Amino acid sequence: MLLVLTAGVSLAQSIPPDIAKKLDDLDKATKSAQMAGDNAWMLTSSALVLMMTGPGLALFYGGLVRKKNVLGTMMHSFILMATVSILWAVIGYSLAFAEGSPFIGDFRYVFLHGVGADPNADYGATIPHQTYMIYQLMFAIITPALISGAFAERMKFSAMLLFMTLWSLIVYFPMAHMVWGKGGLLNAALGGKFPAFDFAGGTVVHITSGVSALVCALYLGKRDNYPDESMRPHSVVLSVIGACLLWVGWFGFNAGSAVAAGSLASSAFIATHFATAAAVLGWMTIEWMMAGKPSVLGAISGAVAGLVAITPASGFVKPMPAILIGVAAGVVCYLMVAKVKKMFGYDDALDAFGVHGMGGTLGALLTGVFATKEVNDLRMGKPMGMVDGDSGQILNQVIAVAISWALAIVGTLIILKICDVVCGVRVSKEQETEGLDLSMHGEEGYNLES
Amino acid sequence: MRKIEAIIQPHKLEDAKEALKNIGVDGMTITEVRGHGRQKGHTEVYRGMEYKVDLLPKVKLELVVSNARADEVIRTLATAARTGKIGDGKIFVYEVADAVRIRNDDRGEAAL
Numbered sequence: 001m002l003l004v005l006t007a008g009v010s011l012a013q014s015i016p017p018d019i020a021k022k023l024d025d026l027d028k029a030t031k032s033a034q035m036a037g038d039n040a041w042m043l044t045s046s047a048l049v050l051m052m053t054g055p056g057l058a059l060f061y062g063g064l065v066r067k068k069n070v071l072g073t074m075m076h077s078f079i080l081m082a083t084v085s086i087l088w089a090v091i092g093y094s095l096a097f098a099e100g101s102p103f104i105g106d107f108r109y110v111f112l113h114g115v116g117a118d119p120n121a122d123y124g125a126t127i128p129h130q131t132y133m134i135y136q137l138m139f140a141i142i143t144p145a146l147i148s149g150a151f152a153e154r155m156k157f158s159a160m161l162l163f164m165t166l167w168s169l170i171v172y173f174p175m176a177h178m179v180w181g182k183g184g185l186l187n188a189a190l191g192g193k194f195p196a197f198d199f200a201g202g203t204v205v206h207i208t209s210g211v212s213a214l215v216c217a218l219y220l221g222k223r224d225n226y227p228d229e230s231m232r233p234h235s236v237v238l239s240v241i242g243a244c245l246l247w248v249g250w251f252g253f254n255a256g257s258a259v260a261a262g263s264l265a266s267s268a269f270i271a272t273h274f275a276t277a278a279a280v281l282g283w284m285t286i287e288w289m290m291a292g293k294p295s296v297l298g299a300i301s302g303a304v305a306g307l308v309a310i311t312p313a314s315g316f317v318k319p320m321p322a323i324l325i326g327v328a329a330g331v332v333c334y335l336m337v338a339k340v341k342k343m344f345g346y347d348d349a350l351d352a353f354g355v356h357g358m359g360g361t362l363g364a365l366l367t368g369v370f371a372t373k374e375v376n377d378l379r380m381g382k383p384m385g386m387v388d389g390d391s392g393q394i395l396n397q398v399i400a401v402a403i404s405w406a407l408a409i410v411g412t413l414i415i416l417k418i419c420d421v422v423c424g425v426r427v428s429k430e431q432e433t434e435g436l437d438l439s440m441h442g443e444e445g446y447n448l449e450s
Numbered sequence: 451m452r453k454i455e456a457i458i459q460p461h462k463l464e465d466a467k468e469a470l471k472n473i474g475v476d477g478m479t480i481t482e483v484r485g486h487g488r489q490k491g492h493t494e495v496y497r498g499m500e501y502k503v504d505l506l507p508k509v510k511l512e513l514v515v516s517n518a519r520a521d522e523v524i525r526t527l528a529t530a531a532r533t534g535k536i537g538d539g540k541i542f543v544y545e546v547a548d549a550v551r552i553r554n555d556d557r558g559e560a561a562l
Contacts, residue, residue, distance in 0.1 A: 231499075291495050291498065292495075295496070297496055297497060298497070338498025341498070342498060351497060
C-alpha cells in the first residue's frame with residue numbers, strides 16, 4: 001500500500017512540466033467543448049420557448065376569439081414577453097432560484113447580481129448561469145399567458161397587467177422555487193422535503209396557470225350573452241398555425257429542461273413527441289365517436305393537451321408510457337371541455353382550465369406511475385415511480401399537485417380582489433360589445449377595406 | 451326600365467355572368483350577402499359547443515335593363531343559377547323611375 005502510494009507520488013513528480021501543461025490544456029479544452037455544446041442547445045431552447053408565447057400562443061388563442069377581440073387577445077400574450085422579462089431581471093429570478101426558504105428564494109440575485117458567465121453548479125454545471133436564467137425566464141413568460149385564455153374577451157387591459165405582475169410574484173415565483181429552486185419544499189434533486197418529479201412544469205406551469213384560469217373565469221363571470229350568442233372562433237386557421245408552433249416550441253420546453261444536450265434531452269424530446277401524437281389521435285377518436293365529426297380544432301386541442309400532460313413526465317418516462325399518457329390526456333381533456341364545462345356552465349372561454357389544469361394534473365400524477373430509473377437515475381439506482389416497483393412516489397406527486405392547486409386558488413382570489421379594488425377587473429358592457437381591440441387598444445385586427 | 455335583383459348561390463355566379471354576357475348584357479353590380487329562405491342552414495361544433503349557422507353566404511346580383519329585355523334576362527338568369535336544390539335563391543323585379551349616367555348626364559334608357 002505504502003509502496004504504491006510512494007510510486008504514485010514519484011510518478012506524479014516525474015511528469016515533466018510541459019506534459020502537465022498539455023494535460024491541463026486538454027482538460028480545459030474538453031470542458032470548453034462540452035460547455036459550447038450544452039450552451040448552444042440551451043440558448044436554442046430558450047428561443048424555442050419564447051416562440052411558444054409569441055407567436056405560438058398568441059395565434060392559438062387569437063384565432064379562437066371573435067374577430068373584434070383578436071388584437072386584445074394576442075396582446076395578452078405579447079405584452080407578457082416584455083412585462084415578465086423586466087420583473088424577472090429585477091427580482092423574479094432571485095425569488096424563484098436563489099437559495100432561501102423552502103417556499104421562496106432570497107434576494108441574492110436581485111437585479112441579476114452575481115448571475116454571470118460562471119455556471120451555477122446546482123442548476124447547470126456546464127452552461128453559463130446567465131443561460132439558465134434566460135431559459136427559465138421564458139417559462140415565467142408563458143405561464144401567466146396561458147391564464148389569459150380563461151378571461152379572454154372581457155378583462156380590462158390595466159387590470160390584466162396588474163394581475164399578471166402580482167400573479168408572477170405571489171404564485172409563479174414561489175411555486176417555481178418550491179419545485180426547482182435549491183432547497184425548495186418539493187425539489188427532487190436539491191434537497192426538498194417532499195421530492196416531487198416535475199421535469200418541465202406540470203405543477204409549476206400548467207396546474208398553477210390552469211387552476212388560476214378557472215378561478216378567473218368564475219370570478220369575472222361569463223361573457224355577455226354566453227352561451228346564447230354565437231362565439232365561434234373567428235379563425236381556426238390562425239389556431240392551427242399557433243398549435244403547430246407550440247408543438248415545435250415545446251421541444252425546447254421539455255428537452256431543454258435536461259439543461260444539457262445529452263441523452264436525457266433526446267429522451268425527453270422523444271417522449272414529448274410521441275405523447276403529443278397519441279393525444280391528437282385520442283381526442284380525435286373520442287370526438288368522432290361522441291360528436292359525429294373529427295374537427296380540426298379538436299385535433300390541435302388534443303396536441304396541446306398531450307404536450308401539457310407529458311411536460312412533468314417528459315424526462316422520466318419511456319416512449320410507450322408517454323403514448324399512454326398522451327391518449328389519456330386527449331380523452332380526459334376532451335371530456336372536460338366538451339362535457340364537464342357545459343355541465344357546470346362556467347365560461348372558461350378558451351379552455352385554459354380544461355386543457356392546462358386537467359392535463360397538468362393528470363400528467364403530474366401519472367409521472368409518479370411511469371417514472372423510471374432507466375430514463376432518469378436521479379436516485380442513484382433506487383426506484384423512481386410505480387413501474388420501478390415503488391408506489392411511494394405517487395404520494396409525493398399528490399402533495400405537489402395539492403400544493404399547486406391550493407396556491408393557485410388562494411393566490412389568484414387575493415390578487416383578483418386587489419385588482420378589483422384598484423382598477424376593476426372587467427370591462428364595461430359597452431366595451432365588451434364593442435370588442436377589446438377598439439375599446440382597449442383603439443385599433444382593429446382586420447382593416448380589409450383600407 | 452326594370453331592375454332585376456337576383457340572390458343566388460355564390461358558386462353559380464360565374465355561370466350567371468357568362469350567360470348574361472352571351473345575351474349581350476354587360477352591366478351589373480354584385481354584393482356578397484348572407485341570408486336564408488326555406489333552406490335551414492347547418493350546425494357547427496367547436497369543442498362541444500354547438501352553433502346554429504342559419505344565415506348562409508349568397509351573392510346578390512343587380513342589373514337594370516329595358517322593359518323589352520327584362521323577360522329574356524330573367525329567364526337566362528334563372529336557368530344559369532339553377533341547381534335544382536333548395537337554397538338556389540330568388541329573383542325580384544322592380545319598376546325603375548329613371549337612370550342617370552353620371553359621366554355625361556344621359557337619362558333613361560340611354561343611360562343603361
